[in-house]
Structure formats: structure tokens, C-alpha cells
Amino acid sequence: MFDEGEGEPRMPQPLTALIPRLREICGDDGVITDRTRRRTYESDGLTYHASTPGVVVLPTTTDQVAAVVRLCADAGVPFVPRGAGTGLSAGALPHSEGVLIVTSRMRRILEIDVANERAVVQPGVANLEVTRAAAPHGYYYAPDPSSQQVCSVGGNIAENSGGAHCLKYGFTVNHVLGLEIVTPQGEVVRLGGKAADAPGYDLLGAFVGSEGTLGIATEITVRLLRAPQKVRTLLAAFETMDAGGAAVSAIISAGVLPAAVEMMDALSIEAAEAAVACDYPPGAGAVLIVELDGPAADVDAQFERATRLCRESGAFEVRTADDAAERARIWKGRKSAFAAVGRISPAYIVQDGVVPRTALPDVLRRIAELSAASGIRVANVFHAGDGNLHPLVLFDDAEPGASERAAEVSGRILDLCIEHGGSITGEHGVGVDKACQMPEMFSPADLETMDLFRSAFDPAGIANPEKLLPTPRLCGERPGVRKGVHPLVAEGAAEQF
Amino acid sequence: MTQDETITTPLAEELGAGGAQVREGTPGDAVGGRVPRYVARPPDTAAAQALLAAAHRRGLATVVRGNGTASDWGAPPRRCDLVLETAALTGIEHAAGDLVVRVGAGTPLADLQAELAASGQRLTLDPLVAGGTVGGAVATGLSGPRRLLHGPLRDLIIGMTAVRADGVAASSGGRVVKNVAGYDLGKLHTGALGTLGLITSVTFRLHPLPEALRTVSAGAPNPETAQRWTHAVLGSGAVPAAVELDWPETGPLTLRVLLEGAEGGIDARARAVAELMEGSGISEGAPAQWGALPGAAGDTLLKAAVPIGQVAEAARLLHEAAQDQGTTAAVAGSAGAGVLLAALPASAGAASVNGVVRRVRAAVEGGVTVARPAPALADAELDLWGEVPGLELMRAVKLRFDPRGLLAPGRGPGGI
Numbered sequence: 001m002f003d004e005g006e007g008e009p010r011m012p013q014p015l016t017a018l019i020p021r022l023r024e025i026c027g028d029d030g031v032i033t034d035r036t037r038r039r040t041y042e043s044d045g046l047t048y049h050a051s052t053p054g055v056v057v058l059p060t061t062t063d064q065v066a067a068v069v070r071l072c073a074d075a076g077v078p079f080v081p082r083g084a085g086t087g088l089s090a091g092a093l094p095h096s097e098g099v100l101i102v103t104s105r106m107r108r109i110l111e112i113d114v115a116n117e118r119a120v121v122q123p124g125v126a127n128l129e130v131t132r133a134a135a136p137h138g139y140y141y142a143p144d145p146s147s148q149q150v151c152s153v154g155g156n157i158a159e160n161s162g163g164a165h166c167l168k169y170g171f172t173v174n175h176v177l178g179l180e181i182v183t184p185q186g187e188v189v190r191l192g193g194k195a196a197d198a199p200g201y202d203l204l205g206a207f208v209g210s211e212g213t214l215g216i217a218t219e220i221t222v223r224l225l226r227a228p229q230k231v232r233t234l235l236a237a238f239e240t241m242d243a244g245g246a247a248v249s250a251i252i253s254a255g256v257l258p259a260a261v262e263m264m265d266a267l268s269i270e271a272a273e274a275a276v277a278c279d280y281p282p283g284a285g286a287v288l289i290v291e292l293d294g295p296a297a298d299v300d301a302q303f304e305r306a307t308r309l310c311r312e313s314g315a316f317e318v319r320t321a322d323d324a325a326e327r328a329r330i331w332k333g334r335k336s337a338f339a340a341v342g343r344i345s346p347a348y349i350v351q352d353g354v355v356p357r358t359a360l361p362d363v364l365r366r367i368a369e370l371s372a373a374s375g376i377r378v379a380n381v382f383h384a385g386d387g388n389l390h391p392l393v394l395f396d397d398a399e400p401g402a403s404e405r406a407a408e409v410s411g412r413i414l415d416l417c418i419e420h421g422g423s424i425t426g427e428h429g430v431g432v433d434k435a436c437q438m439p440e441m442f443s444p445a446d447l448e449t450m451d452l453f454r455s456a457f458d459p460a461g462i463a464n465p466e467k468l469l470p471t472p473r474l475c476g477e478r479p480g481v482r483k484g485v486h487p488l489v490a491e492g493a494a495e496q497f
Numbered sequence: 498m499t500q501d502e503t504i505t506t507p508l509a510e511e512l513g514a515g516g517a518q519v520r521e522g523t524p525g526d527a528v529g530g531r532v533p534r535y536v537a538r539p540p541d542t543a544a545a546q547a548l549l550a551a552a553h554r555r556g557l558a559t560v561v562r563g564n565g566t567a568s569d570w571g572a573p574p575r576r577c578d579l580v581l582e583t584a585a586l587t588g589i590e591h592a593a594g595d596l597v598v599r600v601g602a603g604t605p606l607a608d609l610q611a612e613l614a615a616s617g618q619r620l621t622l623d624p625l626v627a628g629g630t631v632g633g634a635v636a637t638g639l640s641g642p643r644r645l646l647h648g649p650l651r652d653l654i655i656g657m658t659a660v661r662a663d664g665v666a667a668s669s670g671g672r673v674v675k676n677v678a679g680y681d682l683g684k685l686h687t688g689a690l691g692t693l694g695l696i697t698s699v700t701f702r703l704h705p706l707p708e709a710l711r712t713v714s715a716g717a718p719n720p721e722t723a724q725r726w727t728h729a730v731l732g733s734g735a736v737p738a739a740v741e742l743d744w745p746e747t748g749p750l751t752l753r754v755l756l757e758g759a760e761g762g763i764d765a766r767a768r769a770v771a772e773l774m775e776g777s778g779i780s781e782g783a784p785a786q787w788g789a790l791p792g793a794a795g796d797t798l799l800k801a802a803v804p805i806g807q808v809a810e811a812a813r814l815l816h817e818a819a820q821d822q823g824t825t826a827a828v829a830g831s832a833g834a835g836v837l838l839a840a841l842p843a844s845a846g847a848a849s850v851n852g853v854v855r856r857v858r859a860a861v862e863g864g865v866t867v868a869r870p871a872p873a874l875a876d877a878e879l880d881l882w883g884e885v886p887g888l889e890l891m892r893a894v895k896l897r898f899d900p901r902g903l904l905a906p907g908r909g910p911g912g913i
């Protein structure tokens with residue numbers, strides 16, 4: 001629907017009038033009008049959706065962002081914020097008649113404030129750079145999406161990103177104390193700061209996760225955490241997914257709160273084995289990775305318990321890691337799993353859904369049934385601790401009808417999540433990709449109320465329009481299909497999930 | 498309520514048409530000195546919707562009341578025609594295996610905690626005000642010292658249903674801990690003091706009850722020392738659940754560090770923390786009155802949320818400014834999270850209160866607000882909020898959710 005096909009996209013009329021003004025604001029090198037260069041921004045990490053932006057700007061300061069947005073507001077031209085473009089729900093899909101505002105030149109770390117345990121950064125700073133800057137002081141920035149080497153903190157704000165360790169440490173929203181935003185009317189507003197609990201309504205909390213529809217974050221204040229005293233990791237192998245799932249439940253109900261609990265099924269283990277020879281225990285129908293961190297004395301006590309519970313739940317082998325090198329060996333298979341699956345299948349769809357943790361065994365069984373009935377293979381690699389599934393639906397796009405069947409299976413998996421009281425997205429966001437599924441989770445009144453909130457920030461509807469909430473024009477879209485290994489993963493710039 | 502208290506005027510009938518019990522307001526129902534014409538108690542969300550829709554049609558200013566323990570928080574409403582009681586909006590759906598609970602807003606917090614404790618779980622919220630309801634706690638949005646480790650109340654909320662001023666009920670979030678679908682409207686209602694809607698149910702993430710608790714306490718000679726200890730403890734990797742500062746009107750200042758965790762490791766952790774605080778002692782469990790608000794009911798309560806490096810300065814200034822204004826301040830709160838509360842005695846007049854908040858505001862970053870004015874100050878010229886960044890956007894949100902300005906008018910930020 002968004003693809004412009006073979007024809008060369010021309011710049012739409014109303015925009016041409018804006019170009020000289022945009023150049024005045026951002027400088028000649030901060031405005032991209034060249035078609036070929038504009039095309040490089042046509043999609044984010046969900047490449048299935050593509051649209052050449054009308055014009056691209058690369059501001060360097062808040063004032064520039066505000067001036068660009070004011071220009072858009074005056075002209076009634078839509079704008080789309082973009083960070084690193086790693087999003088997986090087409091949230092940064094450009095508007096063909098709008099301005100794409102890219103934060104990639106706003107990459108300064110403004111302050112590492114150790115006394116107050118805060119970092120202040122520009123939105124284009126890569127997630128991992130915050131931790132790198134804080135590390136010499138013994139601190140780190142907790143949210144760790146697998147794309148953290150490249151994804152921007154501004155994008156993290158927009159998506160409320162999580163990572164493998166969000167089971168214990170929470171998501172981006174739990175770590176952001178202050179924002180400077182440019183509203184869709186072009187005004188610069190500060191929400192919060194270095195102190196907690198800014199007076200008044202928690203607009204900061206509601207802005208996080210708003211997917212670029214409420215404005216652009218231009219400066220971000222985050223909490224820094226002390227690096228944990230101790231980290232211990234175990235890998236447990238089970239004959240069945242059910243047994244692995246039982247171990248997860250046993251650990252959590254025993255009051256142990258691991259930093260991460262990750263699970264892989266036989267198909268993904270097989271793929272990882274073929275790709276990186278991760279040397280997981282042969283014959284495993286499921287492997288579980290449990291990582292504990294915190295005060296040394298506490299970690300040791302909890303670790304013994306977690307190990308015992310894995311064995312009691314039927315683990316036939318448990319390996320433990322106490323240093324970084326051993327830990328890396330355990331994580332190797334898990335971290336390469338998605339790329340590995342890309343090698344065993346010509347194409348695949350990555351789904352992102354959530355179920356209550358106790359529903360995991362049932363939902364996994366139902367996914368297996370779906371897979372058997374449709375002949376479409378599904379590999380499961382997921383954040384077991386919080387019930388966040390990332391099923392990979394494999395198919396051969398050369399085979400007629402296969403992509404439709406895969407999309408059908410992928411959609412059915414989301415239905416399963418909703419039927420079990422879960423969510424259509426745990427971390428990738430709604431964007432364009434899942435806007436049409438929102439009515440399956442929310443009532444018309446819920447959606448109308450969300451739209452009311454949106455219009456409080458953006459009465460003219462120019463900030464990232466047609467994202468997050470369903471519109472009639474969008475419905476009928478299929479979830480994104482990916483071919484092979486994600487380019488970032490292939491480059492070694494990111495691990496997947 | 499007995500039958501003969503039920504009144505049947507046409508307006509009351511209209512309010513009760515959806516099933517809410519409606520009675521006439523009495524002086525005991527007054528909010529900030531305003532006696533409502535009616536008090537209504539809807540039995541369920543549908544009745545609450547009908548009630549609010551009717552109040553909206555009739556232009557009645559409506560104030561929500563849980564158990565009334567925090568009715569005096571925020572500015573008193575400019576008008577109060579109807580008090581909506583949530584007492585019957587109760588219910589607990591506990592999914593123990595998922596560490597999640599969905600609770601009706603009128604459920605007493607203590608009932609909820611008792612039920613959760615039976616499964617070895619808790620909602621990690623310090624009992625700041627005794628006797629409150631879940632909805633009241635959320636609308637007040639106050640978190641105790643344990644927020645340091647487990648996050649403020651808003652971080653524990655994963656789903657919410659609220660009824661807008663026009664009677665439309667809307668949910669956001671869900672029942673799973675990880676979920677990024679849609680705007681998180683629950684954030685807006687948390688701490689909004691009922692000015693954006695009636696919260697009818699809230700879904701929380703829970704924590705297991707800790708196996709072991711230790712408190713390391715020490716008297717600090719001055720707030721600067723307390724802050725230095727706090728910094729050392731936070732930096733030590735001991736991961737305390739809370740670092741609480743307690744500085745009464747007169748007498749010494751105490752810093753308490755609460756540790757939670759596995760039985761096997763807790764004593765070693767407590768000893769390590771104790772070494773960082775001169776003259777400290779270790780005790781089992783949490784102290785009595787843990788997390789309780791400073792001062793007494795009826796005091797004026799201030800809130801100062803500051804960067805953690807300015808906690809000492811804020812605490813000292815609260816004390817000094819109170820003295821300069823001829824009154825006193827009892828200060829307590831989370832030194833670890835940088836959120837302090839200060840109680841000024843009910844005798845402190847508006848000029849004194851304003852003098853204290855303005856002086857602290859001028860010296861520290863963050864927000865210094867009057868969270869709860871003493872009853873005598875209900876109609877005084879109080880500078881409750883100071884400058885509220887983002888106020889225009891807040892007004893815009895209020896206008897969308899409550900276009901006629903009927904929900905606790907004036908109680909919101911900046912007098913919204």
C-alpha cells in the first residue's frame with residue numbers, strides 16, 4: 001500500500017515551498033531533497049513498509065527542531081520523527097508528503113551527573129553510548145534493547161523499549177526523569193528533570209511510548225544505576241518446553257526475581273547450533289537461561305535456589321557461568337538465534353506478543369498445533385519471565401501462497417495472545433504494523449479516549465499521522481515479512497532481541 | 498444507608514437512574530468546606546458511568562471520594578455539587594501465578610494487602626495514610642520510601658479503567674507486565690486527584706513478600722551527613738529497598754536503610770551497610786510506623802521532590818525556613834529517591850506556608866508543592882504549585898477529558 005512502485009517519487013508541491021526555509025533553519029547540509037538519498041530513509045527496521053519521505057531534515061539543535069515543526073504546523077504539513085530507524089513496527093515510516101525529522105546529528109551526551117545519578121543526552125545518542133559514558137564512574141543505563149548499539153535514546157523513549165533485563169529493571173519509562181520536547185505546535189516544553197515526581201499530571205510518563213505522535217523528544221534525562229556487585233547465569237536444558245515453562249513458574253513463585261529469564265525451543269536451538277555452534281546440551285527440547293544480579297550475598301542465595309528448582313522441574317543438565325567469558329558462551333546461542341533462524345528459512349515474520357506467564361505452556365502448545373496444521377514452521381525464542389513471545393514464523397517466499405499462510409499463522413498467534421488476556425505488543429510498538437489490531441485489544445471508547453489525549457498535544461493531527469491508532473485507510477495491512485537476516489544483525493551491529 | 502435517607506427529587510432520580518444510591522449531602526460530607534448537594538454511591542462501573550453522564554448533563558461539579566482519608570489533598574474544589582463514593586466499586590482478581598492483581602477502586606488498600614499476603618505477595622506501596630482505598634491511593638499518587646527499589650506507584654500500575662467526565666469508560670494498558678500497546682492513560686490519572694476521571698479499577702504488578710528484612714539505622718549529626726551516607730549506601734551495590742530520612746521538628750535526624758532479600762544473604766548485606774553509617778545499629782524487620790507521613794492529621798503537608806544530591810539542602814531549608822516563619826517542620830521521606838515530605842503544624846498561616854515553599858523553590862531544582870493544606874487554609878491564598886512546566890499541555894488534556902471542568906474543579910495542577 002505504501003510502496004510507490006517503480007515510478008520515481010517526485011517531491012510534492014506544498015513541500016517545495018518549504019525547502020528554502022528548511023535550509024535556512026538546518027543549513028544546506030541539513031536538508032535532503034535528492035530522491036536517491038531520500039529513498040535511503042524509506043523504511044525503518046520493518047522493511048515491508050516503505051514510503052519515500054517528502055523531504056528529510058537533519059537538525060542539530062532543539063531550536064532547529066522547533067523551527068522545523070513550527071513551519072510544518074503553519075503549513076499543515078505532517079512530520080515524522082526518526083531516530084536510528086531500527087523500529088520494528090514501521091513507526092518511523094515516512095510520510096510521502098511530509099517532513100522526516102531525523103535526530104542522527106543530535107548525538108551529544110550533555111552530562112553525566114554522578115552526584116545525582118543522572119545522564120542528560122540528546123535524542124540521537126545510541127542507547128549503549130550512555131552506558132559507555134557512565135561506566136567509568138561505575139554506573140550504567142539499564143534499558144538494554146538488543147539493538148542498543150545503534151538504536152537511539154529518542155527512539156527508545158518513543159517506543160518505551162525494553163530489553164532482556166526488563167523483567168527486573170523495567171522499561172524505558174521507569175528510567176526517564178526528564179524530557180525536553182518540541183510539541184506538534186512547535187513549542188519547546190520541559191517535562192520533569194533530574195528530580196522525580198514533577199508537579200502536575202504525569203505527561204512525561206504518558207509521552208514515553210507515544211511513538212512520535214505527541215512531538216519530538218529533544219533532550220532526555222535518564223537515571224543511571226550502579227553496576228551490580230555480582231552477576232551469575234545458568235543454562236538449563238529440558239526435554240520439553242512444558243518442563244522448561246514449569247521451571248520458570250517455579251522460580252518466579254519462589255520469590256526469586258532474576259534479571260533475565262530467556263527460553264528457546266528445539267527449532268531455534270537447532271538453528272543456533274548450525275549457525276554458531278553454541279554447544280547447547282544435545283537432545284534439549286528447550287533451554288532456559290536464567291541470569292541473577294545484585295548484592296553478592298543475595299545473588300548466591302538465590303542462585304542456589306534457581307538451580308535446584310530447574311533440576312526439580314526436570315532439567316537434565318544445568319551449566320553455570322560466573323565470569324563474563326562463561327556468560328558470553330551461555331548467551332551466544334540465544335543472542336544469535338534470530339539471525340540463525342534467518343539462515344534456515346528463506347523468509348520469516350517476527351511476531352511480538354505477550355501472554356500472562358502462567359498461560360505460556362498453553363499458548364506454546366497452541367502455537368505448535370497451529371504450526372502443525374498449517375505446515376508453517378514456528379521457532380520460539382522469547383522473554384519467558386514476562387511472557388513476551390517472539391515467535392518466528394518461517395516460510396519460503398518463493399512458494400506461492402506461503403507468505404499469506406505465514407501471515408495468517410502470525411496473526412493467529414496474536415489472536416491467541418489476546419484470547420489469553422495478553423497484549424499485541426510487548427516491545428516493538430504498534431506503529432503502522434499493528435494499528436489495525438488495536439481494536440482487538442481496546443474498545444471503541446478506549447481508542448476514542450486515546451485519540452482525545454493525542455489531540456490535546458496535536459490538535460491538527462500532523463505528528464506522525466496514521467500511526468498507533470487505527471484509521472480506516474490502514475486496515476487490511478499484513479504484518480511485516482522479513483527476508484533473511486536483518487541487515488543490522490548481518491553487519492554485526494545488533495543482536496536480535 | 499437506610500431507605501428513608503434516600504431522596505427522590507427529579508435530579509436525584511436522574512442521578513440514580515443507573516442504579517447509584519443517592520442521598521443528600523451533610524456537613525460531614527463537606528470537601529474543603531463545601532457541602533455537596535448529593536452524595537451518590539454507584540454499585541458498579543455501569544452505574545458510575547450513568548451517574549457521571551447525568552452529572553455532566555446537569556453541570557454538577559463532582560468530587561470522587563474513596564474512604565475520604567485524602568479528601569483534603571490538593572486545593573479544595575471550587576465547587577462541589579456531588580460527591581461520588583467509590584465504596585461499592587470493590588473486588589479483587591488476583592492472578593497469583595502472574596504476580597498481577599486487578600482491583601476495584603473502592604477496595605481498601607489494607608484488604609488488598611491482606612489478601613495478597615495470604616499468597617506471599619504484596620503491592621509494594623508503603624502505607625502512608627491508614628484506611629485509604631486503592632483508587633484514593635492512585636489518585637493521590639504518593640509513594641513511600643520503598644519506591645527507591647520498586648519504583649513509584651505509577652510504575653506498578655499496568656492497567657486502568659477510568660470513567661471520563663461525560664460518563665464514557667475507557668481502559669488502557671492491560672493485565673500483563675510487559676505491554677506497549679496504545680497510550681498509557683493510567684499515568685495521567687495517577688496523581689491527578691480525580692480531576693481527569695473516576696478511576697474504577699486498577700491492575701498492578703506485584704512483588705513477592707521478601708523473605709528477610711533488616712533495617713540499618715543511625716542518627717546523623719546533620720542532613721549533609723545523612724546525604725553522604727545515602728550516597729555511599731547507594732554506591733555500595735547493597736541495593737537497599739529504601740533509604741529513609743526522618744527529621745522531626747526538634748531533636749536528632751535519623752537515616753534508615755531498609756534491606757529486603759534472601760535470608761541467606763541479608764545479614765552480610767546489613768553489616769556492609771552498617772559500616773558505611775557511623776554509629777549505626779541493625780534491627781530485624783521494618784520499624785513501626787515505617788513510611789508514615791510526618792506530622793499529624795490536620796497539618797499542612799509539603800512535598801519537595803529534588804535531585805538526590807540536593808536532599809540535604811532541601812531538608813535543611815525546610816527546617817530553617819519554617820523557623821524563620823515562626824513555625825516548625827517535621828521532615829521525612831525518601832533520601833534515596835529525593836522525595837521529602839514536610840509537615841507544618843496546623844497553626845502555620847498561609848503567609849508562613851507560602852514563605853517556606855517559595856524559599857525552598859528558589860534554592861533547589863525540582864518541584865516543591867503544598868500537597869495537603871491544613872483545613873483552616875482551605876480558602877486561603879496558598880501558592881500550592883509554583884511554576885508547573887507543561888501546564889498548557891495539562892490544560893489541554895483536562896479540556897479533552899473534562900471539557901466542562903466538572904471534576905473537582907480547581908484541585909488540579911495550577912488550579913485546573
Ligand SMILES: Cc1cc2nc3c(=O)[nH]c(=O)nc-3n(C[C@H](O)[C@H](O)[C@H](O)COP(=O)(O)OP(=O)(O)OC[C@H]3O[C@@H](n4cnc5c(N)ncnc54)[C@H](O)[C@@H]3O)c2cc1C
Pocket residue numbers: 044045080081082083084085086087088090091092103123144145146147150151152153154155156157158159160161162163164211212213215216217218427428464486488489494495496497
Ligand atoms: C535487530 C533488532 C533488535 C531489536 N531488539 C529490541 C529489543 O530487544 N527491545 C526492544 O524494545 N526493541 C528492540 N528493537 C526495536 C527497536 O530497536 C526499538 O524500538 C528502538 O527503540 C527504536 O529506536 P530507533 O532510534 O531506531 O527509532 P526509530 O526506528 O527511528 O523510530 C521509532 C519510533 O520512534 C519515533 N521517534 C524516534 N525518535 C524520536 C524522538 N526523538 N522523539 C519522538 N519520537 C521519536 C519514530 O517516529 C518512530 O515512531 C530491535 C530492533 C532491531 C532491528
